[in-house]
């Protein structure tokens with residue numbers, strides 16, 4: 001054990017330097033240039049998804065005018081861009097806006113604990129090799145090997161965390177640990193496990209003599225020239241890989257259990273190119289972006305209301321691009337409705353062109369077993385393969401599985417509702433980015449960045465130090481859609497269903513219902529108020545959601561509801577206290593609020609105390 005030293009404190013700490021982290025950081029830098037800010041990135045590079053995925057042909061599957069940030073329009077005429085171009089765009093954005101200098105690489109957040117007494121987060125960070133031999137964060141003082149909470153269990157909010165000291169020392173596999181503290185924590189960790197893709201346990205796999213590769217970890221040395229390749233899957237990754245591999249492989253089979261809707265879009269948008277010739281770049285970018293947002297919105301809404309019409313139109317377009325007599329019903333006709341799962345987009349119909357080219361076929365069947373030379377199917381057919389690519393999807397993971405604690409109590413993420421699609425019920429000073437599943441991810445990221453920037457301004461103006469979403473007692477616990485889908489994804493896709501039990505809950509209305517709609521969020525997050533009856537503000541919060549045990553620290557005090565009343569004076573919401581006094585010491589917000597237990601109701605002078 002060494003001596004303890006003061007943990008470095010930042011006003012805002014963002015976990016992750018992918019598309020979300022870079023976007024949110026840019027909004028915050030723009031609106032709050034003097035606020036201290038850092039991005040902690042586990043890997044040795046920025047870009048997240050767009051740096052990780054390296055398989056042949058990797059590309060976007062939503063249009064780039066809306067996948068680019070609003071503050072830095074995508075100017076390339078291509079509608080669908082390849083992975084390296086997107087990574088370049090992110091790198092340049094981070095550089096232009098001074099975000100790259102704020103990123104601390106090789107910093108993997110392994111636990112985060114909120115202390116109400118100090119109104120701040122303590123974040124446990126494991127330094128990976130990418131952090132370098134002696135990172136600046138730990139070089140300034142002697143270390144202590146006080147805690148090693150591990151990735152899979154809650155940090156017990158060690159004494160060190162609350163006393164503002166830092167405990168560094170060996171973490172898992174001898175890695176070094178540090179602690180940082182912050183006022184506001186932002187989760188920009190994406191939505192899936194970076195270390196492991198989803199790989200079903202196929203029978204007989206050990207007997208197979210060829211190579212099996214998952215697209216998430218594409219080996220640099222893999223040469224598929226002249227090979228017989230089987231790609232297992234029917235999602236965007238499989239659809240991307242098949243034409244890209246077919247260019248050099250002897251033969252490619254796309255083996256799917258069930259078909260997906262596929263829609264071909266022009267690789268280059270002719271209207272965008274024309275607009276860019278006659279209008280200043282920014283205007284052209286704005287128009288193209290809005291056309292794309294509205295078109296996507298209308299197509300999605302129309303698909304929801306008239307699934308039969310959309311289904312027939314999609315299938316007719318597919319049939320038109322395949323050879324006469326092709327079995328569209330078997331290989332390209334899904335059993336679900338359009339947009340029950342994400343539509344697959346292929347630029348200039350490259351998948352269909354590859355099928356027409358003759359060295360690609362689609363097989364719809366189930367795997368019986370791997371054999372030495374390939375895969376035997378339930379139908380008895382054997383597919384010979386030198387290489388099998390398991391494009392079987394991602395493993396969904398919220399907040400990278402980071403254990404969060406609030407006043408020593410572990411936050412059960414699946415038991416909590418999402419608030420406005422960017423906060424978690426009962427978790428103070430925490431905002432996260434989770435993009436759209438039916439439109440570009442970035443659209444939401446921009447809104448989250450803007451909203452957080454406005455929220456910080458609100459805290460500044462009113463002298464508050466914290467915020468926390470708290471549901472009303474009569475708030476319905478969750479909604480279930482007709483399809484039985486209780487997740488906020490609004491999708492029935494396999495990867496969502498596999499992880500449904502680990503996702504936050506969905507409410508039935510208002511801020512607790514995540515709509516996956518940019519236009520609805522635009523109203524709420526860009527133009528709507530940042531406060532509201534279910535977002536509590538205060539200087540010294542102690543909260544807990546309904547039905548959960550009180551933490552050791554005592555979640556006893558109500559937060560002050562900030563219904564747009566007078567600014568707090570000296571940390572006390574004066575109007576709230578006055579309202580309390582005029583009702584003979586009964587605060588409406590306290591008595592309607594499930595976080596305050598009956599019998600433990602907050603007395604008026606304790607409310608005043610809470611603010612002092």
Ligand SMILES: Cc1cc2nc3c(=O)[nH]c(=O)nc-3n(C[C@H](O)[C@H](O)[C@H](O)COP(=O)(O)OP(=O)(O)OC[C@H]3O[C@@H](n4cnc5c(N)ncnc54)[C@H](O)[C@@H]3O)c2cc1C
Nearest residue numbers: 016018019020042048049060061062109189190400440441
């Ligand atoms: C192949 C593929 C294609 C896609 N195409 C599209 C598309 O066309 N359109 C679209 O809208 N979406 C698409 N997506 C979704 C895509 O993930 C988002 O567009 C976007 O890149 C997500 O950005 P993000 O920053 O939220 O997450 P990520 O890109 O996942 O980045 C998260 C970052 O956080 C870091 N991180 C995670 N946990 C920790 C931790 N504990 N400590 C420190 N750092 C951490 C990671 O290392 C990573 O750098 C695609 C996804 C994939 C896999």
